[in-house]
Amino acid sequence: MSARKQGDGQPEDGGATAGKRLKIAKFSEDPEKKGLSRRLKDAEISLPIVYGTIAFYLGRKASESQSHKWTVYVRGATNEDLSAVIKRVVFQLHPSFNNPTRVMEAPPFELSECGWGEFEIAISLFFHPDVCDKQLDLYHHLKLYPEDESGPQSTKKPVVVESYDEIVFPDPSEAFYARVQNNPAVIVPRMPAGFNISAPVAPENTSERERGDTKDHPLSQWFMNFSEADELLKLAAARQQPFMEMIYEN
Amino acid sequence: MDAKDILGLPKNQLPIPQEKKSRPPKEPQRKPDGISREVYALTGGLAPLMPSVDVSQLKRRPPSDEKVTWQWLPFTNSARKDDLQLFHWVRVVNGVPPTGDYAFAKYNKSANIIKYTDEEYEKYLTDPAWTKEETDQLFDLCERFDLRFIVIADRFPSSRTVEELKDRYYSVSRALLSARAPPADITGHPLVKPYNISQEVERKRALSMVLSQTKQQERKDTEVLAEAKRITESRMAAKGPEESELPAVANIGPDNSQRAITGDAVTPSTAMPSSAIAASSTLMADNASTLASLRMLRVYLRTYALDQMVQAASASAGLRTIKRVEQTLQELGVNLKPKVPTKAVCAEHLELRKEILTLLNLQKQLQYKEAEGTSFQDSPYSETPGTPKRAPRGDQDRPFMPDPLGFGGDRFGKRDQKRKAPGRTSEAAQSPSQSKRPRKMKASDI
Numbered sequence: 045m046s047a048r049k050q051g052d053g054q055p056e057d058g059g060a061t062a063g064k065r066l067k068i069a070k071f072s073e074d075p076e077k078k079g080l081s082r083r084l085k086d087a088e089i090s091l092p093i094v095y096g097t098i099a100f101y102l103g104r105k106a107s108e109s110q111s112h113k114w115t116v117y118v119r120g121a122t123n124e125d126l127s128a129v130i131k132r133v134v135f136q137l138h139p140s141f142n143n144p145t146r147v148m149e150a151p152p153f154e155l156s157e158c159g160w161g162e163f164e165i166a167i168s169l170f171f172h173p174d175v176c177d178k179q180l181d182l183y184h185h186l187k188l189y190p191e192d193e194s195g196p197q198s199t200k201k202p203v204v205v206e207s208y209d210e211i212v213f214p215d216p217s218e219a220f221y222a223r224v225q226n227n228p229a230v231i232v233p234r235m236p237a238g239f240n241i242s243a244p245v246a247p248e249n250t251s252e253r254e255r256g257d258t259k260d261h262p263l264s265q266w267f268m269n270f271s272e273a274d275e276l277l278k279l280a281a282a283r284q285q286p287f288m289e290m291i292y293e294n
Numbered sequence: 295m296d297a298k299d300i301l302g303l304p305k306n307q308l309p310i311p312q313e314k315k316s317r318p319p320k321e322p323q324r325k326p327d328g329i330s331r332e333v334y335a336l337t338g339g340l341a342p343l344m345p346s347v348d349v350s351q352l353k354r355r356p357p358s359d360e361k362v363t364w365q366w367l368p369f370t371n372s373a374r375k376d377d378l379q380l381f382h383w384v385r386v387v388n389g390v391p392p393t394g395d396y397a398f399a400k401y402n403k404s405a406n407i408i409k410y411t412d413e414e415y416e417k418y419l420t421d422p423a424w425t426k427e428e429t430d431q432l433f434d435l436c437e438r439f440d441l442r443f444i445v446i447a448d449r450f451p452s453s454r455t456v457e458e459l460k461d462r463y464y465s466v467s468r469a470l471l472s473a474r475a476p477p478a479d480i481t482g483h484p485l486v487k488p489y490n491i492s493q494e495v496e497r498k499r500a501l502s503m504v505l506s507q508t509k510q511q512e513r514k515d516t517e518v519l520a521e522a523k524r525i526t527e528s529r530m531a532a533k534g535p536e537e538s539e540l541p542a543v544a545n546i547g548p549d550n551s552q553r554a555i556t557g558d559a560v561t562p563s564t565a566m567p568s569s570a571i572a573a574s575s576t577l578m579a580d581n582a583s584t585l586a587s588l589r590m591l592r593v594y595l596r597t598y599a600l601d602q603m604v605q606a607a608s609a610s611a612g613l614r615t616i617k618r619v620e621q622t623l624q625e626l627g628v629n630l631k632p633k634v635p636t637k638a639v640c641a642e643h644l645e646l647r648k649e650i651l652t653l654l655n656l657q658k659q660l661q662y663k664e665a666e667g668t669s670f671q672d673s674p675y676s677e678t679p680g681t682p683k684r685a686p687r688g689d690q691d692r693p694f695m696p697d698p699l700g701f702g703g704d705r706f707g708k709r710d711q712k713r714k715a716p717g718r719t720s721e722a723a724q725s726p727s728q729s730k731r732p733r734k735m736k737a738s739d740i
Contacts, residue, residue: 165644279628282646283649
């Protein structure tokens with residue numbers, strides 16, 4: 045693992061990331077490597093996200109080539125702002141679209157389009173330099189038509205397909221940890237008492253910049269609820285099934 | 295052709311292969327001029343890659359203005375030390391005989407052997423293993439035979455190996471060179487490179503061994519080499535996760551031995567628990583290496599991580615077993631891929647999968663044991679007279695057991711001493727996996 049530490053030679057934009065701002069970060073001439081090269085071993089920072097599509101049938105306004113209006117997005121699982129971790133998101137659409145490579149530099153990371161066909165959208169997440177230098181690719185199939193084909197489609201009820209997942213960063217850098225330890229969007233491990241990394245300068249007033257969270261997003265009424273508790277309950281119940289206890293009998 | 299037209303395929307695809315095909319067959323049939331056909335056939339009917347004979351020159355006739363005669367003339371060879379005069383035919387052009395030395399004189403080359411005087415010998419070249427006479431003889435032979443050490447070794451009066459002779463010769467020459475010339479000059483000289491006698495002996499011995507290997511040994515050698523290559527490759531691959539794996543496996547080692555011991559104390563049959571636990575220890579090892587490889591990635595999705603762990607856990611299981619695990623999961627009402635993959639959920643899911651796998655393994659082993667048990671029961675003792683006939687014999691012949699309790703009862707009747715709570719297990723067990731059990735009794739499943 046020490047080999048990895050020494051390999052981290054990226055210049056850290058210490059000052060610019062203090063405010064959790066993701067826009068034009070100034071790279072300081074004097075690279076402060078300490079924050080990047082020291083990594084928290086045996087710890088992982090995870091970012092729960094939800095990504096998916098919502099598609100509305102256009103009804104009267106529909107044409108042959110534009111029957112649905114859909115939005116593809118990546119949001120925080122609790123609708124918090126992801127921009128502290130994610131620098132930009134690139135959506136790769138079907139080649140029949142104009143400029144199929146759409147880059148979103150600011151939250152909310154979403155894209156709306158009109159179309160008629162279903163296809164696989166490639167979503168590439170790019171992180172801030174102190175988070176990770178590799179991109180992460182997700183794939184989502186755009187669904188426009190509802191499961192049951194009965195009757196005409198409604199313009200009121202959209203077709204929503206969302207996937208919950210967590211982005212795990214093993215061995216995060218100290219700078220990253222320091223920056224996000226109080227960020228509501230990120231799950232940080234609990235460090236032993238006495239472990240202190242000073243958080244950088246207090247974040248700027250949120251009203252000064254655009255809101256990055258999706259709590260009041262226009263489409264938020266359609267967001268699915270992902271409850272961890274449900275799943276855990278089911279799993280626990282399964283493991284306690286009587287016949288499962290046969291394993292421990294012998 | 296019309297089909298291609300309709301399809302719109304390019305037409306010129308076809309003529310090119312045709313052209314290429316027609317050319318090679320034609321070549322051997324054509325006889326190059328300049329050589330007669332039979333002579334050409336001697337080469338196997340194919341033209342050589344490089345024309346060894348310039349064909350155009352063959353039919354050329356000498357220019358007619360030259361008058362050529364052949365004469366029997368004497369000649370001398372400058373390479374000879376005596377003045378022997380011999381005769382040979384000489385091609386005379388226009389009355390002028392050719393000039394120059396005998397054509398083959400230039401090939402009379404000999405090796406440059408350094409000669410030493412007696413005083414030089416005294417000063418630099420004395421060696422405990424070699425007398426002066428021997429050294430002199432060696433050098434004389436070297437001169438005569440142009441450093442052909444095989445021949446020299448053969449002719450050498452006292453028996454010395456080729457390597458010894460070579461060694462002596464080279465060291466003497468080197469010593470002489472360094473003595474005579476100032477040090478700066480000799481570095482470029484080829485003799486300066488030392489002759490390593492021991493290495494040479496070793497090398498030749500190894501070569502002769504390789505030469506004299508039997509075919510069987512050769513095969514064995516290649517096998518061993520391939521094996522070694524595979525091992526090193528897998529070792530390289532596992533080198534990263536190896537460090538993290540070792541402590542993990544070490545921790546698990548003592549725990550597993552503990553459990554195995556208690557398991558033995560409780561039940562008479564030791565094979566089942568120990569093998570089940572052995573299976574779980576390999577599962578742990580797989581887990582550790584997957585974890586390590588995940589940590590190599592800078593970032594990953596938890597679903598991806600779960601997939602890797604599941605794969606690692608079911609690496610030892612066959613496809614059918616994996617399918618059964620998934621069926622069990624579905625029957626229990628659990629999603630195959632968790633809808634909300636948080637850390638806790640993924641851990642629970644993985645644990646559940648592993649437990650199901652263990653369960654299935656145990657059940658399979660139980661069936662094996664039963665099969666063995668019933669085959670033994672045919673002979674001497676049968677304390678339970680009714681059992682052999684009633685029992686689902688080795689689960690091999692009875693395809694389907696519609697009566698749920700019948701199966702449970704039989705099994706537990708035979709194995710009463712093993713099961714702790716037979717009644718409870720059989721009743722509760724039937725409902726969720728009712729549909730699964732009978733199928734598992736088929737011989738093909740085992």
